[in-house]
Amino acid sequence: MNRLRYAVSLSYEVRDDMADFLLNIEAASTPRQSVVSERLEISPELEAAHYTDPVLANRLLRLRAPQGRLGIRYEAIVDIDHYLEDGAKLSEVPIAELPFDVLPYLAPSRYCESDRLMEFANREFGGMQTGYARVYAIREWVRNHVRFLSRSTNERTSAADTVVERTGVCRDFAHLMIALCRALSIPTRMSSSLDYGADVRMGAPDFHAVVEIYLSHRWYLLDPSGISIPTGLLRIGTGRDAGDIPFAAIFGKVESERPLVEIEPLTDAAAGIGMPVFTPKAISTW
Amino acid sequence: MNRLRYAVSLSYEVRDDMADFLLNIEAASTPRQSVVSERLEISPELEAAHYTDPVLANRLLRLRAPQGRLGIRYEAIVDIDHYLEDGAKLSEVPIAELPFDVLPYLAPSRYCESDRLMEFANREFGGMQTGYARVYAIREWVRNHVRFLSRSTNERTSAADTVVERTGVCRDFAHLMIALCRALSIPTRMSSSLDYGADVRMGAPDFHAVVEIYLSHRWYLLDPSGISIPTGLLRIGTGRDAGDIPFAAIFGKVESERPLVEIEPLTDAAAGIGMPVFTPKAISTW
Amino acid sequence: MNRLRYAVSLSYEVRDDMADFLLNIEAASTPRQSVVSERLEISPELEAAHYTDPVLANRLLRLRAPQGRLGIRYEAIVDIDHYLEDGAKLSEVPIAELPFDVLPYLAPSRYCESDRLMEFANREFGGMQTGYARVYAIREWVRNHVRFLSRSTNERTSAADTVVERTGVCRDFAHLMIALCRALSIPTRMSSSLDYGADVRMGAPDFHAVVEIYLSHRWYLLDPSGISIPTGLLRIGTGRDAGDIPFAAIFGKVESERPLVEIEPLTDAAAGIGMPVFTPKAISTW
Amino acid sequence: MNRLRYAVSLSYEVRDDMADFLLNIEAASTPRQSVVSERLEISPELEAAHYTDPVLANRLLRLRAPQGRLGIRYEAIVDIDHYLEDGAKLSEVPIAELPFDVLPYLAPSRYCESDRLMEFANREFGGMQTGYARVYAIREWVRNHVRFLSRSTNERTSAADTVVERTGVCRDFAHLMIALCRALSIPTRMSSSLDYGADVRMGAPDFHAVVEIYLSHRWYLLDPSGISIPTGLLRIGTGRDAGDIPFAAIFGKVESERPLVEIEPLTDAAAGIGMPVFTPKAISTW
Structure with missing residues (x-):
């Protein structure tokens, strides 16, 4: 704990x-x-x-x-009191078994245009073994293909912008990962917290945006920006994306x-x- | 009735x-x-x-x-059993008095980028007398500045696109009106129904998207495309925008x-x- | 010939x-x-x-x-009368040696937002050996990451859209390749021709858009859509992009x-x- | 002079x-x-x-x-040595009489998506008397519908963005005016100069972007941002838009x-x- x-x-x-x-x-x-x-x-x-x-x-x-x-x-x-699980045991939940109140996290939202990223997500991640491994691969893809660059984006920047421009801050990393997961029909949402563990060289502690994925009937936390220590993330808000x-x-x-x-x-x-x-x-x- | x-x-x-x-x-x-x-x-x-x-x-x-x-x-x-009210009696509800579960309809959503339309909405409608008159003026603005043109848009078209391209179908009219109202801090959502009253020259009856505005603690229905008879609108779905x-x-x-x-x-x-x-x-x- | x-x-x-x-x-x-x-x-x-x-x-x-x-x-x-050259002999021309009238083909254009693709192009192709091999790698990347799909785009679709949506027709493939090359400071332009060699299953012969790259002081032709036989491409127009x-x-x-x-x-x-x-x-x- | x-x-x-x-x-x-x-x-x-x-x-x-x-x-x-003319004497040049080397200024360019603004431009300005009066009306429209706001945009902002967001600096005003004129088939280009006459409260003198319109077989200068004294504009560059x-x-x-x-x-x-x-x-x- x-x-x-x-x-x-x-x-x-x-x-x-x-x-x-x-x-x-x-x-x-x-x-x-x-x-x-x-x-x-x-x-x-x-x-x-x-x-x-x-x-x-x-x-x-x-x-x-x-x-x-x-x-x-x-x-x-x-x-x-974190719930920790072996990722290998986690699987994506079939559409037919998703709780109805989880379904909204399949839909595109203001900053997560999953509807535009279908072809890309399926081409890049569609053939992978499903489950936590795939979700983690998406997290790694985002972390490795986007550069963390303060002030390179603003509060209107969306996942589609980030696919093009490949720079951003935590919320941009989160929006892109959310959009990619939803494009693969994996319910995904945003959680706001503090950037516990972030390098002090990045400046004073700040609010932080991370991702929650619905796997094996539970929401799991991932930080695609890689700047935080996830067990230090204290939940403030939960929503579709930063707009919520x-x-x-x-x-x-x-x-x-x-x-x-x-x-x-x-x-x-x-x-x-x-x-x-x-x-x-x-x-x-x- | x-x-x-x-x-x-x-x-x-x-x-x-x-x-x-x-x-x-x-x-x-x-x-x-x-x-x-x-x-x-x-x-x-x-x-x-x-x-x-x-x-x-x-x-x-x-x-x-x-x-x-x-x-x-x-x-x-x-x-x-429609509730009909004299528009002149309806007023916008101050933020401080909005029910908490109405607040999500102030946020931008996938197809309604109200965050990008703040300056425009305030410049165009900010000085007007608030209430139903202002909401109706927005409805009229959308109806008069966008051309109904079948197949001119697709399911990825958003309010920001419509401000630029000025053509669309019912959902585009609705998305733009929703975005403009939210940019003015008026809670607004989408309702799906059927296009009762639409000119048969527009083709067979079809699903239809219209707008609901929260005024005087009640949701009021408006069709910014102008193609339907609003009292003939049978509610199917209600959400933030067409993505829901x-x-x-x-x-x-x-x-x-x-x-x-x-x-x-x-x-x-x-x-x-x-x-x-x-x-x-x-x-x-x- | x-x-x-x-x-x-x-x-x-x-x-x-x-x-x-x-x-x-x-x-x-x-x-x-x-x-x-x-x-x-x-x-x-x-x-x-x-x-x-x-x-x-x-x-x-x-x-x-x-x-x-x-x-x-x-x-x-x-x-x-094609000029054929061993790709291995072709090199990118340093900025300092580019003819002045080639410089406009470094700038972004309507459908080729190279200014937005800098980080992406440099991250993906920046470390490669320069020259024809790099240009060909970009061609292959585009061909392998975009799906040829008739009617999936329209005449307003740009390279930035294609990076997101990953479907398109010949002009979309060309625009994306042009934008990526320019983002790497390689002068690149569009050439219009006919789709010689295209599979008849794609429909009747049609106009076709391909790419020209400036290497070793000459413009070389590449078709990132891969649907044509490049030696059968008869030049009609040459410009910055399809808008020209x-x-x-x-x-x-x-x-x-x-x-x-x-x-x-x-x-x-x-x-x-x-x-x-x-x-x-x-x-x-x- | x-x-x-x-x-x-x-x-x-x-x-x-x-x-x-x-x-x-x-x-x-x-x-x-x-x-x-x-x-x-x-x-x-x-x-x-x-x-x-x-x-x-x-x-x-x-x-x-x-x-x-x-x-x-x-x-x-x-x-x-300015050429001054009574605006009432200036007329738009029919397509059939435009010099061929003026035609490129009818095409959309990186920051001037005239192809997306056709319906809007025609609806707003299509019915007006053509000529300098119409061009001046477009200049006034841009000046009155966009707010000059330093740092509200960046070097990737285009005319389509400005139609949505309605804030910007001189180049955004110019791009929007250019896009609207081209959408009406009036050849228009950008000229770069210095902001002679700009209020000192706007900060130190700076580079400035203004608009040139082809009327009666001559290019006329207009500053849609309204911050300069046009007769004090010293020409540095001329091109399709800021990208050139x-x-x-x-x-x-x-x-x-x-x-x-x-x-x-x-x-x-x-x-x-x-x-x-x-x-x-x-x-x-x-």
Whole structure:
């Protein structure tokens, strides 16, 4: 089991009379991730509406802030009890056996144009042995064919752009892997977290986007950018792609500062809590 | 109230050993649409799994068909008790008051790149009086700036393409209107139905895509293509865009014939059931 | 040497009072291609302006036709004295030594977005030994990663689309190869001809688009679609991409029939004229 | 007549052993623009090849620089004897009367997808009285429907993107206007110059992209971004779009600094040389 301390500070300057915020920054509670403790501070003090999506466990915070400074700080201690499985035992689930609520993750979405990548995905990966090995091969293909390059893309960049331009950041890697998997009829979605394990040379800790694949009736986590240690990924949001799970959707004229993120492991040998480490096994946190 | 008889016949030739089908052809049951009677025939006789989405009321039919001919015929009689409202009374719902489960209809989706249309939508419609009048102005803008032209687009065409190329069919009109509304932070989704009222010169009756807008805490129906009589629209599917609600998603090598669709009004003066007619009022079927 | 008989019949119905046509259907005269005889018939009889591009040798025919039927038939006998060279002897020309009038073929063009394919081209082909071997490897990559599929694309499809969608016809293969070569700073252009050697199962003879690469101070011909016999390619137009060399650009309301094309070898053993055959050598017709 | 002093300083750090540069920074000599004096300094001293395009008058400077610092400074005094004409007297030239060498400016190019904008251009501007009034209306449409926003686009942004996203810088305004004019069969090209007259609040003087339209057998200059005083535009390059006339095309690993540009009027009442001023007349510098 891993225990992580996560904190995020958001800082805004509202220019309109009022502005609305939808924040998805709180740690999710899932069958395998539990929030040990957490604290939310909003300054100035404002009432915020809370909502937890009954299926995806996303926690939304909605607030309306008046003109001026807005600061939000959230801090949590979270336990993740990873489900680890030998990849060789995982298989793709036939369409006929997919739970109905998994079917939407076969459809194309804003940043994952799987409908345009059918021929490519089938040509490149269609003949492979199916299962985790194939999914991992797609992850490797993306990691080996796209260059991680900060500021080479923007929030409108999609998987189709990345197939052409071959540069991007974590969300671009994730979108491309999602699109390729869906093009092969493998349900795939995005999970947002923090980039635990990322090289400090890449800059301060930041939000991170990774991929979840539905295999053997469970969602498995993969990071096609290769910059994180997957067992250190603390789930915040889950959705079809980045369009579903922005950490902040803002309505109104607002100036934003870059979010300040902290993520650190809290080990406790007595309680059986260790450091997040790389594992050759398939990892699920759901 | 309107009563409609709807029938659809699908005809496939499965080339692989087996192929999977996800069909969304059955009439939905909503607070204002009820299925009076229905019948489904599959030939050869096959077991089909049925699923109704608890939120959207979409009815999915899943089946696995062996090599050879597959025929599906569905027929239903459906009553629609429209909710009609004076458009002038309808207002856009502030972000702070939107139900949480309506928020996904603010996000961009595969065929509705609202994130790319922000500047355009705000420049063109941002200064207008908000509410049904503004939504109707967007509907009129789309209808007047895009030419209905069969076969000018394909199933990969998106709202951004339509802004550039200005031709399309019903789904292209709908995608563009959806994208523009979402760019203005108005929750908007797609509804699939039949093109009741379409000029016979446009060819045989067909599936039809229209738009639903969330105003005054209710979803209102608009057809930006202008080819249908909206009170004759019988709801089949509801989703973010056409990617969510194909009438048939097919997995495997299959040859398809064009679906044969029938739609006709069943009037009954004694029961207070009339012909679908144009109305200046805002129409809701939810 | 090869001698070919080529004929094309174009048939139009002008709906406006008048319509303008720019036709690029006549066989080009180049240092290695000579027109032995030719005949042009326009019905009704109309005056046509003729223009030959001094650099590219494209022959344009401009005419203005009144409402009604317009028929054009062009027929030519053409000799091609191919320059054949061992590919191993051909090298890429350093930027510093390129003739200035070759430089435009390094720039991106409408259907060849080489500027977007830099990372991809360099990653895939950047480390290869340069010269004909590299160019041929690009040709093979395109042929092996794109599926020839009639009607899968349209006249707006570009190289970036083909990288994503991986299907297309001859012009799509050519555009992608051109874009990849330019992304590597190899001057590359398009040549239009007839699809000599194409399998009759692909349908009637048709116009064909192939690629010319500038190596060792000469333009070499390659067909990335692989459907033609390159020594049977009779040059009609030369340009940056298909946008430069349509066989017909039409201004006004006109209905077009599919052009009827004939292409056949005229062998003459006595004169040393043989059948076009495949050769492992690099081929130039300039 | 106007006399302008223009200077540009380019500064590079070559990281490879050698890098190649193609520079288009020198003032063009056209029938109405003459270079009074000029000076070019390259440091370290390097041999440069010079080329002047016989048709477009673009002056290319090609040089090969070794690893290390490369500095280039060009300075010129240039006279422009504008041809001014009453716009009402200018008409669009029928296809049948266009010089053949003007025809390429009807075709779509990398950043000007006129082929995709046919329906839009015809719907919006097709019914207008043709001639300068229509061209000016297109210029006004672009200026009024796109927001000048630094850094909102990049060097891959095209006219089709700008129709969707409605923000950009001078080259985006120019590309969109060019694409719209070509979609109406009006020959249109790009001219690069300096942004004479631009508000100092927009930052230091910079290269600038404007539009040239072929009317009444002459090329007329328009700035759809509206930021310059057109009579102060000193021609550097002329081409189909920005892809043809980059001020610097660089081959090799090179770090670039932002070019430093100076542009100032040199008035001389005795010689009849005044300040560039706005004029309601149509302006040609060719």
